[in-house]
Amino acid sequence: MKTTFEQYFQNTTPQQRVEQAIAAFQAGEAAILLDDIDRENEADLICSASQLSLPLMAMLIRECSGIVCLCLSAERARQLQLPAMVADNQSRYGTAFTVSIEAALGVTTGVSAADRLATISAAIHPAAVPDDLARPGHVFPLVENPAGLHGRRGHTEGALALSRRADCGDSAVLCELMMPDGTMMRGQDLIDFAQRHRLPILSIEDLVQSVAEVV
Numbered sequence: 001m002k003t004t005f006e007q008y009f010q011n012t013t014p015q016q017r018v019e020q021a022i023a024a025f026q027a028g029e030a031a032i033l034l035d036d037i038d039r040e041n042e043a044d045l046i047c048s049a050s051q052l053s054l055p056l057m058a059m060l061i062r063e064c065s066g067i068v069c070l071c072l073s074a075e076r077a078r079q080l081q082l083p084a085m086v087a088d089n090q091s092r093y094g095t096a097f098t099v100s101i102e103a104a105l106g107v108t109t110g111v112s113a114a115d116r117l118a119t120i121s122a123a124i125h126p127a128a129v130p131d132d133l134a135r136p137g138h139v140f141p142l143v144e145n146p147a148g149l150h151g152r153r154g155h156t157e158g159a160l161a162l163s164r165r166a167d168c169g170d171s172a173v174l175c176e177l178m179m180p181d182g183t184m185m186r187g188q189d190l191i192d193f194a195q196r197h198r199l200p201i202l203s204i205e206d207l208v209q210s211v212a213e214v215v
Helices: 005-010 014-026 054-063 074-079 113-124 155-165 187-197 204-214
Strands: 031-034 043-048 069-072 101-103 133-143 171-176 201-203
Touching (some): 014 031, 014 155, 014 201, 043 054, 054 171, 069 074, 069 155, 074 133, 155 171
Parallel strands (some): 069 133
Antiparallel strands (some): 043 171
16 A cells, blocks of 8 residues: 555654664665755665665665765764865755775775775774775765764764664765656655665654654
């Protein structure tokens, strides 16, 4: 039976949606994260970086914009010596891109699913050092706002908050969901996609409420 966008959010609670997404992260699967309608009003496919598999990376590339992003804490970005992409960030939403990266070893062109998975694995390895990564590359790190969701209600902060709630570490991966015609995936198309791939959906607001309850 087909579920409408409105029915999905009426029939589930914020806590249920967060718990379903946590379970997906822990199982090495993805979730769909929506931001506020008056913000970017887009949905990202998000997953734990530590649990990322080759099939899931292939899905991210196939079903999304192709710009695969690695969400990192500010401390981790400093450890890896990843400078901001630009000195003067004029992004409307303060999206904190660093220079793009590639694994220094074990990749070819860097653009394949296997190569991008290798790059992410290299970046999140506990013993990783700056020289483990070449710059530029085909993976785009995003740095979390120091105040997390309290400082910025973005997909970066939401994906990292969920990864921590799932005990999957201080890193996550995201990519913007798109339609085959190149437009952003929204509304009923998101519900249909989620049902087709058996993916949970949650919103930034769900996570904000959940974090507040934990605190």
